[in-house]
Amino acid sequence: MIIRIDLESDTPIYNQLTNQIMEGIATGELKPGQALPSVRALASDLGINLHTVNKAYSILKDSGFVQIHRQKGAVVQAGGMPPADLAFEERLERELRPMAAEAVGRGMTEERWLALCRQAFEQLHARREGGTI
């Protein structure tokens, strides 16, 4: 799996990392049980600091997307992804609201809005079967 870090972006590096790894899990590029690179390896590979990678891994661990085996490293949660519970739906709702507001303000039609939402969802299902991390 190819990970790209944009140092010019205003979204923090550790967020870019967690997002891309979550995407990898969602698309199936990262299989359950698969081991992620060690914090030191990935950090030196991306040219960033060990702690930045560690922060991303910790978030993924707290979110239930990976398990941490002390010496085997971080592995993708095998069997039992964290469910989309009420708390998650509420967070989703809270994040969607301002986006929808701006879309309405700009006169976007509901059809177009839903088309973009559907596209974002289906693109993850689409690109199944990938390479190695």
Add this chain to the structure above:
Amino acid sequence: MIIRIDLESDTPIYNQLTNQIMEGIATGELKPGQALPSVRALASDLGINLHTVNKAYSILKDSGFVQIHRQKGAVVQAGGMPPADLAFEERLERELRPMAAEAVGRGMTEERWLALCRQAFEQLHARREGGTI
């Protein structure tokens, strides 16, 4: 229009402000041509600093949602909301992707995902006709 600032939130105050004003415009609570409170008045009303409000207004101005009349204050853009152009759709897409990824990762169905997206959009249309700011 009632504006609520959460000082505990991790989203900056000026972002909370711009979001809520955009929502007000989207719902129609804030009518085109309507004047917003002066930066000083709103700041003292919310118990925050003048510059924080000013930053929010500047973002709204740069986004094309309000016009600034030097002494009349900031007024909601009358006639000609900024269109949902390609740049906006790309930004929307970029923001939707990580949210969709987490939803897929958590096993949310596409139906549920779209239902939440539709709900976020329609809630803005729903609460039309409001009070004064």
Add this chain to the structure above:
DNA sequence: TTTCTGTTATACTCGTAATATAACAGAGTT
């Protein structure tokens, strides 16, 4: 013992958020 793993601690730089004053320029009112 050596080497890998995550983990923890400390310290530093840098940029942004937020605040606090202060002053300026333009337009309206008195």
Add this chain to the structure above:
DNA sequence: AACTCTGTTATATTACGAGTATAACAGAAA
């Protein structure tokens, strides 16, 4: 002309988070 409102600009300060840099620790495997 004086006053008062508006946004705007400038400067300084505090606080916090992001990111980096070292260093060290504990457990497991070779």
